[in-house]
Amino acid sequence: MKTSSWRDVELLSAYLDGQLSPRQKARLEAHLKQDAALRQTLAGLRQTRALLRRMPPRRVPRAFTLTAAMAGVRPPTPRPALALRWAAAIALVLFFCSFLIPYPLSFLPMASAPKIPATALILEAATEAPQEERSIAAAPTEEPLAAPAFPTETPEHDQSLRAFAPSPSTETGGEAPPSALGSGPGEMQSAPEKSIVLLSPFQLTLLALAMVMAGASLLLGRLRERAFRRRFAVRGPSPPKEQ
Amino acid sequence: MALIRRAQKGDLEAFNQLVLAYQSLLFNTALRILGEETSAADATQEAFLSAFRSLSFFRGGSFRAWLLRTVTNACYDELRRRRRRPTMPLEPLNEDDEEMETPRWLMDSTASPEEKLEQAELEHAIEHCLKKLPLEFRAVVVLADIQGLDYAEAARAVGVPVGTIKSRLARARARLQRCLQAFAELLPSAFRLQEEDSL
Numbered sequence: 431m432k433t434s435s436w437r438d439v440e441l442l443s444a445y446l447d448g449q450l451s452p453r454q455k456a457r458l459e460a461h462l463k464q465d466a467a468l469r470q471t472l473a474g475l476r477q478t479r480a481l482l483r484r485m486p487p488r489r490v491p492r493a494f495t496l497t498a499a500m501a502g503v504r505p506p507t508p509r510p511a512l513a514l515r516w517a518a519a520i521a522l523v524l525f526f527c528s529f530l531i532p533y534p535l536s537f538l539p540m541a542s543a544p545k546i547p548a549t550a551l552i553l554e555a556a557t558e559a560p561q562e563e564r565s566i567a568a569a570p571t572e573e574p575l576a577a578p579a580f581p582t583e584t585p586e587h588d589q590s591l592r593a594f595a596p597s598p599s600t601e602t603g604g605e606a607p608p609s610a611l612g613s614g615p616g617e618m619q620s621a622p623e624k625s626i627v628l629l630s631p632f633q634l635t636l637l638a639l640a641m642v643m644a645g646a647s648l649l650l651g652r653l654r655e656r657a658f659r660r661r662f663a664v665r666g667p668s669p670p671k672e673q
Numbered sequence: 674m675a676l677i678r679r680a681q682k683g684d685l686e687a688f689n690q691l692v693l694a695y696q697s698l699l700f701n702t703a704l705r706i707l708g709e710e711t712s713a714a715d716a717t718q719e720a721f722l723s724a725f726r727s728l729s730f731f732r733g734g735s736f737r738a739w740l741l742r743t744v745t746n747a748c749y750d751e752l753r754r755r756r757r758r759p760t761m762p763l764e765p766l767n768e769d770d771e772e773m774e775t776p777r778w779l780m781d782s783t784a785s786p787e788e789k790l791e792q793a794e795l796e797h798a799i800e801h802c803l804k805k806l807p808l809e810f811r812a813v814v815v816l817a818d819i820q821g822l823d824y825a826e827a828a829r830a831v832g833v834p835v836g837t838i839k840s841r842l843a844r845a846r847a848r849l850q851r852c853l854q855a856f857a858e859l860l861p862s863a864f865r866l867q868e869e870d871s872l
Binding site for chain 1: 685688689692693696697699700701704705710714717718721722725726792795796799814817818819821823824839840842843844846847849850853854
């Protein structure tokens with residue numbers, strides 16, 4: 431018996447799937463009427479295709495859903511946490527600026543809250559001390575900008591500096607009248623013992639705000655992450671759904 | 674389509690809904706290509722993971738074919754791994770260390786041929802014959818005949834032209850036909866049933 435060529439098999443296979451052009455189809459059907467071997471080959475292919483199509487699908491052994499950890503997904507940062515993060519960053523920037531630009535940033539809050547500032551106490555103590563000691567006391571806070579702007583080598587400069595700076599919050603205001611500070615000479619004598627505090631209340635407030643907001647932002651992010659992971663962990667091994 | 678768009682934006686929940694809808698298709702495709710359930714499950718999981726990571730590259734068209742491409746790629750990787758670390762073949766070897774072509778090894782000498790006329794046996798016979806096909810033929814016949822993809826979808830799923838699908842499918846069917854003929858006597862009622870269906 432004549433065996434069909436690969437070309438015939440390809441045509442017959444495409445014929446079964448309805449993939450032949452009308453012309454190819456007509457020609458093949460004419461051949462089929464004349465060729466018994468071709469008809470047998472077609473029957474074999476048709477049977478094979480039918481066997482394959484009847485293969486029942488197996489049930490999936492488990493669900494293939496992805497967990498957040500598998501997918502490497504991080505939960506989206508909640509909006510309040512983002513806002514807090516920005517606010518904390520701004521507070522930190524202001525905090526550092528308060529060292530670089532002492533006059534406006536540290537003066538304004540002091541006008542609204544006229545309490546005895548720590549730096550003022552340091553500097554009041556420094557007025558009694560020699561000039562060298564005064565510059566050392568001021569160094570940790572305002573030396574970089576204050577030194578070139580208000581040189582302190584001579585007493586004349588020192589005097590002009592006292593007249594220029596009414597605020598007691600910085601070294602420039604270190605020699606404000608005692609009445610403005612609300613403290614007498616006795617208190618001024620006890621000032622050296624309090625000189626361990628180096629930040630003004632304004633700076634302390636900024637620092638505290640930055641820390642609190644950063645902490646709150648972290649906490650919100652962590653809470654969102656926990657909720658996110660719990661949500662997908664529960665969903666993980668759901669029962670398989672047959673198609 | 675809305676689910677796909679959401680998943681493309683990184684929505685894992687939307688993607689998992691797609692997983693539930695397509696997992697049977699992908700698992701069964703992997704199972705027929707690899708012929709083994711554990712590897713098929715691994716390939717399916719790998720395919721979904723890969724699909725999630727590369728979902729932004731999906732530009733429309735048949736999502737089913739796109740997903741099937743990820744699973745056929747995972748199967749190819751698995752088979753490449755097996756080739757590097759070969760294990761004992763399922764089929765027994767003859768004296769020349771070649772796999773036995775006949776289905777005699779499948780026969781249980783204690784059971785009559787009538788007891789073998791079950792769908793599970795037919796399935797086993799088809800699996801046996803599928804394993805004998807070269808991988809590129811096997812993938813095409815699984816996609817087109819078992820999963821019912823048309824030529825265009827199968828071409829997309831395998832990443833070859835439609836003409837290549839047509840040719841591979843014809844050759845795969847012819848080889849399977851020859852292999853399954855050996856089972857025709859063993860499973861006469863199953864084959865008779867198919868003949869009736871195919872008429």
